[in-house]
Amino acid sequence: MNPINSAYSIMEAKGVSFGYPGTDKKALRELNLCLPKGKKTAICGHNGSGKSTFFLHAIGIHRPSSGQMLWRGSALSYRPNDLKTLRQQIGLVFQDPEQQLILNTPYEDVTFGLRNAGMSEPNIRLRAGNTLDAMGLASVADTPIHHLSLGLKKRVALAGVLALEPELLLLDEPTAYLDRASERQLVDELNRIHASGVTVAMATHDMNLAYAWADWILVMEQGQCVMQGTPQQVFEDRDAIVSLGLELPMLLELWYALPEFLREGTPPRSVEHFKQLVKKPIR
Numbered sequence: 001m002n003p004i005n006s007a008y009s010i011m012e013a014k015g016v017s018f019g020y021p022g023t024d025k026k027a028l029r030e031l032n033l034c035l036p037k038g039k040k041t042a043i044c045g046h047n048g049s050g051k052s053t054f055f056l057h058a059i060g061i062h063r064p065s066s067g068q069m070l071w072r073g074s075a076l077s078y079r080p081n082d083l084k085t086l087r088q089q090i091g092l093v094f095q096d097p098e099q100q101l102i103l104n105t106p107y108e109d110v111t112f113g114l115r116n117a118g119m120s121e122p123n124i125r126l127r128a129g130n131t132l133d134a135m136g137l138a139s140v141a142d143t144p145i146h147h148l149s150l151g152l153k154k155r156v157a158l159a160g161v162l163a164l165e166p167e168l169l170l171l172d173e174p175t176a177y178l179d180r181a182s183e184r185q186l187v188d189e190l191n192r193i194h195a196s197g198v199t200v201a202m203a204t205h206d207m208n209l210a211y212a213w214a215d216w217i218l219v220m221e222q223g224q225c226v227m228q229g230t231p232q233q234v235f236e237d238r239d240a241i242v243s244l245g246l247e248l249p250m251l252l253e254l255w256y257a258l259p260e261f262l263r264e265g266t267p268p269r270s271v272e273h274f275k276q277l278v279k280k281p282i283r
């Protein structure tokens with residue numbers, strides 16, 4: 001698999017090690033990892049493999065004990081003003097929206113971030129209105145957040161980050177605990193955001209989603225990046241995926257269960273593609 005060259009990466013961890021205070025175990029162990037610019041990246045790995053810790057390093061909440069984080073090729077600066085700018089350029093959506101949503105209503109929450117970023121009041125109103133509209137949240141803009149479903153809370157958390165128009169959007173388990181319809185809606189939204197020019201990276205345990213959605217996959221294990229490549233490249237190495245305790249995507253399981261004469265071409269990444277590939281006359 002071709003590792004992503006630093007020149008194409010928007011965010012890079014270079015030999016980053018980090019341990020949480022009071023613990024002996026390293027959460028990141030000389031981690032080398034690049035998020036490719038302009039792509040949709042899925043970061044997969046077990047619980048505790050270091051995905052969230054990497055994200056927290058990306059926005060400078062944690063600082064490596066050794067190694068370096070690079071943003072657009074330059075070492076991250078930890079000066080308060082630089083961090084403030086960085087956190088406008090990189091949006092992190094936490095797994096649990098309760099951790100992110102601190103105000104009473106979606107409108108208040110979205111405007112809070114914009115106000116912190118120093119925007120003028122007329123612009124705040126305009127940007128917040130547009131973002132809530134674009135995210136399909138206009139009708140609940142003034143509804144108390146604790147009355148909203150989990151799916152809507154996650155959308156509000158995403159709206160708060162998107163209002164700042166980040167270049168890089170990081171999402172920690174964005175589809176966790178969502179029903180299929182809310183998951184579909186969120187994925188469509190992420191695809192629209194990506195199509196508008198934003199680099200998107202998500203940490204996920206859902207191998208079906210990672211396989212179908214991502215352009216690039218990174219697999220983490222014990223604080224290191226142990227596999228990277230296109231979805232086809234990564235999941236082609238079935239033994240490695242299984243030995244890491246990860247599941248193969250369902251579509252690939254089905255594909256490899258077919259008799260060989262039905263499996264022509266590259267493995268499918270969607271049900272529609274699967275149907276087309278296996279709809280061949282049996283000779």
Ligand SMILES: Nc1ncnc2c1ncn2[C@@H]1O[C@H](COP(=O)(O)OP(=O)(O)OP(=O)(O)O)[C@@H](O)[C@H]1O
Pocket residue numbers: 020021023025026027045046047048049050051052053054203
């Ligand atoms: N606040 C913390 N204090 C101490 N140890 C922590 C803390 N947060 C994470 N860790 C430890 O750091 C390691 C990496 O955890 P991290 O949350 O980054 O993994 P993850 O891949 O995001 O896991 P998950 O999929 O469960 O979110 C784990 O061993 C975890 O127990």
